[in-house]
Amino acid sequence: MFIHDYYVKHYQRKDLLTGELLPFKNKEHYFQSYFANSQNQDKFFAQKDPKDLETSLTLMEMLCVKIRDDFAPSEAMLNSYGMPSIAVFKKFFRSYSDAAKNCGGKLMFDGKFPDECLRNPNPKIFVDTREQQPLQFPSSEFMKLDLGDYGVEPKYFDYTFVDRKSESDFKSTLSEDNLERFKRELQRAREQSSFIFVVVESDFAQIHANNGKRCHKSNLAYIGHNMRSLQTEFRDCCQFVFTGNRRNSEKLIPLLLVHGKKLWKVDVQFYINGGLLNGVD
Numbered sequence: 313m314f315i316h317d318y319y320v321k322h323y324q325r326k327d328l329l330t331g332e333l334l335p336f337k338n339k340e341h342y343f344q345s346y347f348a349n350s351q352n353q354d355k356f357f358a359q360k361d362p363k364d365l366e367t368s369l370t371l372m373e374m375l376c377v378k379i380r381d382d383f384a385p386s387e388a389m390l391n392s393y394g395m396p397s398i399a400v401f402k403k404f405f406r407s408y409s410d411a412a413k414n415c416g417g418k419l420m421f422d423g424k425f426p427d428e429c430l431r432n433p434n435p436k437i438f439v440d441t442r443e444q445q446p447l448q449f450p451s452s453e454f455m456k457l458d459l460g461d462y463g464v465e466p467k468y469f470d471y472t473f474v475d476r477k478s479e480s481d482f483k484s485t486l487s488e489d490n491l492e493r494f495k496r497e498l499q500r501a502r503e504q505s506s507f508i509f510v511v512v513e514s515d516f517a518q519i520h521a522n523n524g525k526r527c528h529k530s531n532l533a534y535i536g537h538n539m540r541s542l543q544t545e546f547r548d549c550c551q552f553v554f555t556g557n558r559r560n561s562e563k564l565i566p567l568l569l570v571h572g573k574k575l576w577k578v579d580v581q582f583y584i585n586g587g588l589l590n591g592v593d
Contacts, residue, residue, distance in 0.1 A: 328370070329356040344377055346370065350394055350517075357400045368404045371396065376415040380544050383420045384412035387581035388552045389543060391516050392536040398582045420547050423577035430592065432566050438463040447476065447562045459501050460508050464569035471506040472572035474565050479514040479522060483530045486538040498542065502549040507576050509568045513561045515554045553580050555589070563592045 313321075316336035325334045325342060329352040336342050347353040360367045374395055378385050387398050398408045405411040409419050437449045440457040447462075457463050460473030475497075477485060485494050501508050514522075516536075523529050543552055553568075555561045564584070568575060580588075 327352055329353075344374075346374065353394075353396065357396055357403070360404075362403050364404075371401060371404055371411065372414055375401070375411060375417075379412075379415050379417040380540070382417055383544060383547070384408070384415065384417040385540070386420045386543060386551075387579050387585060388554060389540050391554070391581070391585075392539060394516075397585060398579070399586065419579075420544070421551065421577050421579040423575070423579075425578050425580070425583045425588070426571070426574055429567060429571040429574055430588075432563075432592065433468075433570060435468050435566060435570055436465040437566060437569065438465070443476070445478065447558060447565065449562065449566065459497065459504070459506055462565055462569065464566075464572075468570045468572070470572040471504070472569055472576075473501070473506060473508050474568055475508050475510045476561060476565075477510060477512045479512070479519055482512045482514065482519070483532075483535050486535045486542075487530075488534075491538055495542065495546075498546045498550050502546065506549065507572070508550050509565075509575075509580070510550060510552045511561050511565060511568070512552065512554045513556070513558045515556045518556070551576075551580060553584065555584065560584075560589050563589050567592070 319336045319339070319342055320333055323342070325345065326332060327334055327348045328346050330348070332348065334342065334345050334348060347356065357367070357371075375384060378389075378393060378395065385393065385395070390397055401408045401411040405414070409422065412418055434450050436451040436453060438457060439446050439452050439454050440461045440463075441454050442456075443454075443461045446452075446454075457473065460475040462474040462476065463469065464472070484490055498508065520532060523532055539552055542550065553564070555564055564580075568580070
């Protein structure tokens with residue numbers, strides 16, 4: 313008997329929505345899986361009553377195994393795991409903070425997005441001279457930056473930078489060949505009391521879909537693991553944010569640079585997933 317047949321036969325984990333047997337990939341994945349795909353997961357939690365205790369306990373089981381260094385995953389990390397979003401946890405608990413506390417953890421980013429941070433005064437954006445595919449802003453200037461790819465004019469500057477990543481840049485940066493170099497940049501930001509928002513112009517659904525079309529596929533499990541490890545280790549000076557496309561990145565980056573420190577403790581991905589950029593020009 314093959315090992316995957318053994319686990320499926322003797323443990324018979326089933327999709328909570330359909331009741332069908334879950335496929336076996338590896339032992340850890342099998343015992344931490346509750347659904348065959350993200351569509352089933354989304355549908356299951358959408359149709360459940362917020363007061364359903366069994367569903368709340370399922371969410372706690374899913375979250376508890378993802379606590380690292382006493383911190384619950386950020387929204388971007390939840391997305392990378394393929395887990396329910398913070399919005400789902402908020403539906404079944406008073407807050408994501410309460411859900412994390414029930415698992416012995418705390419929030420990595422516990423701030424709220426201030427209303428004034430939606431205002432974009434159209435500042436001059438400084439673009440690093442090494443930027444290969446610069447984004448377009450109403451006012452910009454090329455200059456050598458010590459950190460990241462984008463900074464802001466002195467009037468608004470408060471030690472906040474943006475490192476832009478295309479989908480391929482994101483995978484390359486977190487690959488074995490480049491990981492240590494990127495860690496050194498984050499360490500340099502920490503030493504300078506600065507913060508880097510790593511803005512990726514894609515999302516995990518797109519990254520997985522595009523990777524499946526390539527002849528030479530990236531190890532996305534490894535890439536995701538490295539992203540989550542860096543996010544946890546450098547949470548005081550770095551945050552990964554996935555915008556979905558370049559246009560959304562052009563909307564978001566001025567907000568991050570202008571409002572800087574007000575957003576260092578805000579889980580920006582949670583607000584993006586909730587439609588933050590829909591009303592931003």
